Amino acid sequence: MKFDTPATTNPIDQLKVIGKPTDRIDGPLKTTGTAPYAYERHDAVDNPAYGYVVGAGIAKGRIAAMDLAKAKAAPGVLAIVTADTAGKLQKGNFNTANLLGGPEIEHYHQAIAVVVAETFEQARAAAALIKVRYTKTPGQYDLEAVRKDAPPAEKGKNDVKIGDFAGAFAQAAVTLDATYRTPDHAHAMMEPHASTAQWDGDKLTVWTSNQMIAWGAGDVAKTLGIPKDKVRLISPYIGGGFGGKLFVRADALLAALGSKAANRPVKVALTRPFMFNNTTHRPATIQRIRIGATKDGTITAIGHETWSGDLPEGGPETAAEQTKLLYAGANRLMATKLAVLDLPEGNAMRAPGEAPGLMALEIAMDEMAEKLGIDPIKFRVLNDTQVDPAKPERLFSQRQLIKCLETGADTFGWSKRKAPGTARDGQWLTGMGVAAAFRNNIVMKSAARVKLDAKGVVTVETDMTDIGTGTYTIIAQTAAEMMGVPLDKVVVKLGDSTFPVSAGSGGQWGANSSTAGVYAACVKLREAVATSAGIDPTKAVFANGRVRSGNKSVALGDAVGVNGLVAEDLIEFGDLGKKYQQSTFGGHFVEVGVHAATGEIRIRRMLAVCAAGRILNPKSARSQVIGAMTMGAGAALMEELAVDKRHGFFVNHDLAGYEVPVHADIPHQEVIFLDETDPMSSPMKAKGVGELGICGVGAAVANAIYNATGIRVREYPITLDKLLDRLPEVV
Numbered sequence: 001m002k003f004d005t006p007a008t009t010n011p012i013d014q015l016k017v018i019g020k021p022t023d024r025i026d027g028p029l030k031t032t033g034t035a036p037y038a039y040e041r042h043d044a045v046d047n048p049a050y051g052y053v054v055g056a057g058i059a060k061g062r063i064a065a066m067d068l069a070k071a072k073a074a075p076g077v078l079a080i081v082t083a084d085t086a087g088k089l090q091k092g093n094f095n096t097a098n099l100l101g102g103p104e105i106e107h108y109h110q111a112i113a114v115v116v117a118e119t120f121e122q123a124r125a126a127a128a129l130i131k132v133r134y135t136k137t138p139g140q141y142d143l144e145a146v147r148k149d150a151p152p153a154e155k156g157k158n159d160v161k162i163g164d165f166a167g168a169f170a171q172a173a174v175t176l177d178a179t180y181r182t183p184d185h186a187h188a189m190m191e192p193h194a195s196t197a198q199w200d201g202d203k204l205t206v207w208t209s210n211q212m213i214a215w216g217a218g219d220v221a222k223t224l225g226i227p228k229d230k231v232r233l234i235s236p237y238i239g240g241g242f243g244g245k246l247f248v249r250a251d252a253l254l255a256a257l258g259s260k261a262a263n264r265p266v267k268v269a270l271t272r273p274f275m276f277n278n279t280t281h282r283p284a285t286i287q288r289i290r291i292g293a294t295k296d297g298t299i300t301a302i303g304h305e306t307w308s309g310d311l312p313e314g315g316p317e318t319a320a321e322q323t324k325l326l327y328a329g330a331n332r333l334m335a336t337k338l339a340v341l342d343l344p345e346g347n348a349m350r351a352p353g354e355a356p357g358l359m360a361l362e363i364a365m366d367e368m369a370e371k372l373g374i375d376p377i378k379f380r381v382l383n384d385t386q387v388d389p390a391k392p393e394r395l396f397s398q399r400q401l402i403k404c405l406e407t408g409a410d411t412f413g414w415s416k417r418k419a420p421g422t423a424r425d426g427q428w429l430t431g432m433g434v435a436a437a438f439r440n441n442i443v444m445k446s447a448a449r450v451k452l453d454a455k456g457v458v459t460v461e462t463d464m465t466d467i468g469t470g471t472y473t474i475i476a477q478t479a480a481e482m483m484g485v486p487l488d489k490v491v492v493k494l495g496d497s498t499f500p501v502s503a504g505s506g507g508q509w510g511a512n513s514s515t516a517g518v519y520a521a522c523v524k525l526r527e528a529v530a531t532s533a534g535i536d537p538t539k540a541v542f543a544n545g546r547v548r549s550g551n552k553s554v555a556l557g558d559a560v561g562v563n564g565l566v567a568e569d570l571i572e573f574g575d576l577g578k579k580y581q582q583s584t585f586g587g588h589f590v591e592v593g594v595h596a597a598t599g600e601i602r603i604r605r606m607l608a609v610c611a612a613g614r615i616l617n618p619k620s621a622r623s624q625v626i627g628a629m630t631m632g633a634g635a636a637l638m639e640e641l642a643v644d645k646r647h648g649f650f651v652n653h654d655l656a657g658y659e660v661p662v663h664a665d666i667p668h669q670e671v672i673f674l675d676e677t678d679p680m681s682s683p684m685k686a687k688g689v690g691e692l693g694i695c696g697v698g699a700a701v702a703n704a705i706y707n708a709t710g711i712r713v714r715e716y717p718i719t720l721d722k723l724l725d726r727l728p729e730v731v
C-alpha cells in the first residue's frame with residue numbers, strides 16, 4: 001500500500017480497541033521472568049558454551065604481540081578467536097569501527113578476542129591469562145581542544161543560512177550569546193548486549209537483543225561475508241535499547257565466530273563494565289546559541305552552532321536540527337561541526353540531535369525571556385511559527401506547541417511561579433521551569449503478514465521489535481480493530497528476520513510505521529476474507545468476530561475455511577512528508593527544590609503535555625513519556641561519561657559511577673496528551689512519543705533550578721558543586 005494522499009476515514013477510526021488504555025500483552029511474561037531474552041534461550045540450543053570478550057587496553061595503536069598460550073591451556077577452554085584467526089571480516093554498514101579489532105586498535109575496549117569455554121567463569125578466568133603488548137599512537141580525546149578546527153559535518157549539507165544573521169544579530173535591541181555543554185551519555189539500558197549463536201552447516205541463527213532486525217541480519221552477513229539468507233536473527237524480547245541496539249555489536253559477531261570455532265552454540269553477553277567503552281554512546285556537544293530580538297520580544301536573528309566528535313568516518317550529534325523548525329526569526333544560522341576524536345564510537349541515543357540540542361536551546365530561550373522581561377511561555381508563543389521558516393510555503397501537518405505550553409501552564413500552576421531566588425519552603429529554595437519539546441516524525445516503510453485461522457484467531461508476523469515500548473500491544477490493537485475481533489483473539493509474533501521487514505524500533509518511528517504496515521496487511525486480509533465469505537469486500541463490515549454485509553453474516557473462522565487465509569503487505573510512504581513538515585510537540589514543566597545550604601537538587605514535580613498525533617494506547621504511550629522524562633532528569637542532573645583525556649576512555653564505566661535516576665529521584669510525574677489526529681502521517685494518523693518525551697526535559701530542569709536559585713548553569717549535568725559557591729547566604 002502506498003500512502004501518498006492524506007488519510008480519510010478508515011476502520012481504525014472506529015476506536016473500539018485503538019486509543020484505549022490497554023495493559024501490555026507481554027506484561028505477564030516480563031513480570032514473571034518468563035520472557036526468554038537473548039542470553040536465556042535454554043529452550044532453543046543444546047549444550048551451549050560461553051564466550052567472554054576481551055577488550056583493547058589502549059585507545060589507539062596496534063597490537064604488537066598477543067600471547068594466548070596460557071589461556072588456551074586453561075580449564076574448560078574450547079576456542080579463542082582473534083582477528084588473526086577469525087578469517088576475513090568486513091565492517092558492517094552500521095558500524096564506524098570494526099567489531100573485532102586487531103592488529104589496528106580504533107578505540108578503548110574494542111573487542112580483540114573472544115574466549116569460549118564450558119562455563120562463563122572458565123572463559124572469564126582464561127581471558128585474564130591473555131597477554132597483549134601494544135604499540136600506542138597518540139590520539140585525540142578532548143573535544144574542547146579540537147573544537148576550533150572542526151570542519152562542517154557532511155560538508156555542511158545540513159547547515160542553514162537564511163537572511164543576514166550577522167547583521168540582524170548586531171542590530172538587535174536585545175541579544176544573547178551563550179555557550180552550553182552536554183557531556184557524553186551512555187544508553188545504560190537494563191539488559192546488556194547479548195547473543196546466543198548457533199550454526200547449522202552454513203546457516204547461522206543468532207538470538208540477540210536488537211532494535212532493527214533487517215539491518216542487523218544484513219550486517220552480520222556482511223561482516224562474515226556470507227549470504228544474507230543464511231543468517232537468521234531472532235529478537236522477540238529486548239530489555240531496553242535507547243539506540244544502543246540499533247546495530248549489531250560485538251556480542252553477536254563474536255558469538256557467531258566463537259560458535260564456529262568451538263563447533264557449539266555459544267552465548268556472549270557483554271559485561272556491564274565493558275559496555276560503556278565497547279559499544280556506542282551519545283557524543284558530548286558544545287553549542288553556541290545566539291538570539292537577537294526586538295524590545296517587544298520578536299526574534300530577528302537565531303543562530304545555533306554545535307560541535308561534537310567521533311571516530312574517523314563517524315557522524316555528528318545533530319544538535320542544531322530542532323532550531324531550524326521550532327521558532328520564527330527572519331535571519332537564521334545553523335551549523336553542525338564534527339571533530340575527529342579517538343573515543344569509542346558515538347551514535348544515536350534516544351532523540352539523537354534534539355535531546356541535547358533542546359538542552360541548550362531551551363535554556364537560551366529562558367535566558368532571552370528574562371533579558372526581555374517577558375514570561376518564558378509568552379516569549380515562546382510570540383515566536384511560534386506555523387510554517388517551516390526555511391520554506392514558508394511549507395506548513396506543519398499539525399502543530400500544537402502553543403496549546404501544549406498553555407495547557408501545561410494551567411495544569412501545573414505556572415501563575416504561582418515567583419521571581420528567581422525568591423520562593424522558599426523551609427530550607428529549600430523552590431522554582432519552576434518550562435521548556436518546549438520538539439521531535440520530528442519520521443516514517444519508514446514497514447511490512448507485515450496477517451493470518452486468520454479456522455478458529456477466528458488472527459496472527460500477525462513482522463520483524464518489528466518491542467524494546468519495552470509496547471509494540472506487541474499496539475500491533476495487536478491494530479489487528480483487532482481492523483479484523484473486528486477482541487484482543488485475545490490476536491497473536492503477535494515479532495523480532496524474527498524470517499518475518500516481513502518492518503520499520504524497526506528507532507527514531508520514534510516504530511509505533512506509527514509498524515502499525516501502518518499491519519493496517520496495510522489487514523486491508524488485504526479483509527478483502528480476501530470477504531471474498532471467501534461471498535461478501536462484496538467494499539461493503540463488508542468486520543465486527544464481533546464476524547464479517548457481514550446486508551443480512552449476510554459469517555463467523556470469521558467459517559469464512560476462511562480449514563486452512564485459513566494469509567495476507568501480506570507493506571506500507572510505503574510517498575512525499576506527504578515533503579509537502580508537510582511532520583513533527584511532534586510538547587511542553588515540559590518541572591518544579592525543583594534546591595537546598596539552600598548544601599545545593600542538593602530535588603525534582604518535586606514533572607508534567608509533560610504532548611501533541612503527537614493519535615495516541616494508539618494511552619497507557620503504554622504514557623509509560624514511554626514518563627520513562628523519557630526520567631531519562632531527561634538523568635541527563636539534567638546526573639549522567640556524564642567522564643573522559644580520561646590522557647588515555648582516551650570513559651572512566652565511570654559501570655552503574656555505580658554512571659548515575660541514572662532511581663525511583664526516589666522522581667517523585668511525581670504527569671502526562672497529558674492533546675487530542676490530535678494527523679492524517680498526513682499514516683492511515684493510523686499517529687506519530688511517535690518515545691523520543692518526544694525526553695526532548696526539552698533537561699532544560700526545563702535547568703530553568704527550574706535557575707528560578708529557584710538565580711544561578712544559571714550552562715554545563716550539564718547540573719550537580720550541586722556547580723551551585724555551591726553561588727548559593728545565597730543561608731539565613
Ligand code: MOS
Binds near residue numbers: 242350351352505506
Ligand atoms: Mo533511537 S536513538 O533511534 O533507538
